[in-house]
C-alpha cells in the first residue's frame with residue numbers, strides 16, 4: 551500500500567535553473583492528491599506519467615501565483631479529456647472567485663462536478679477524512695493567508711500470520727484483519743492473536759508551503775514521518791526571509807527538531823541559489839535527517855523513513 555510523494559516543482563516565485571514552481575503529488579494507497587499547482591504543473595504531471603483523470607483532490611496553500619497559476623490549465627485539460635469524476639478543491643476562499651470568473655468569461659461549463667471547500671486557516675481543523683486518510687490544516691504565516699496540510703493515513707488492518715493463513719476461510723479474512731476471532735465450521739474459536747500481528751503504524755506527511763517561522767506548529771507536527779518545509783533562503787539572508795515572510799533552512803530544521811519528525815524535506819528554493827546544497831548544509835547542523843526536494847523525484851514515506 552503506497553504512501554509516496556512526488557515533487558513536481560521545487561522553485562520559488564521565479565521559474566529558474568530548471569526548477570518549476572511549487573507542486574507535489576501525493577499517492578496515498580492509490581488515491582492521488584495534488585498540493586499546490588504552480589504554472590507548468592500539468593506538464594510536470596505528464597512527465598511523471600500521471601493520469602490527470604485520477605487526481606481526486608487539489609489543495610492550494612495560498613494565493614501567490616507560483617502556487618496556483620497552473621490550476622485553471624489543469625482544470626481545463628481535465629474538462630477536455632472528458633473527465634466525469636468529481637474534483638474536490640481545497641484552498642483560500644478567494645480561489646473560488648478566481649475559478650468561477652475564469653470559467654464564466656470563457657463560457658466553460660465543466661463536464662465534471664467541481665466542489666470547492668474554503669480552508670479555515672486553523673491548525674488542527676479537519677479538511678477531509680475517508681477510509682484511507684485524514685487531512686488537517688496547519689496555519690502558516692505569510693504575506694497573504696497561507697495554509698499547510700497534514701496527511702495522516704487511516705489505521706491499517708492487522709497482518710495475517712503467513713503460517714496461519716490457510717486455516718482462515720476467504721470469507722472470514724477481512725473480519726480477522728479487523729481484529730475478530732475466527733469461528734471455525736466445527737465450532738472451535740481461534741483467538742485473533744493467534745492469527746494476526748499488529749498492523750504497520752499509519753504513516754504521515756506534512757506540507758508546509760510558504761511561511762515565516764511558526765514555532766507553534768511543533769505540537770501539530772509531532773512525530774510525522776516526513777515534513778516538507780519551505781526553505782527559501784539561508785540564514786545569511788534571514789532579514790530578507792523576515793521581510794518576505796519566508797523561512798531559512800535553519801528555521802525549517804529547528805522546527806523539524808522541535809517536532810521530532812522522522813525526516814525533513816526542504817524546497818521552494820530561491821532562484822538566487824544555483825547550488826542548493828548550501829541550504830542542506832545549514833539545515834543538517836540542526837536536524838541531521840534532512841533531504842533536498844529534487845525535481846520530479848518520488849519519495850516513499852515508510853516505517854523507516856524515506857527512500858529517495
Ligand SMILES: [Zn+2]
Pocket residue numbers: 612614692760
Ligand atoms: Zn508565497
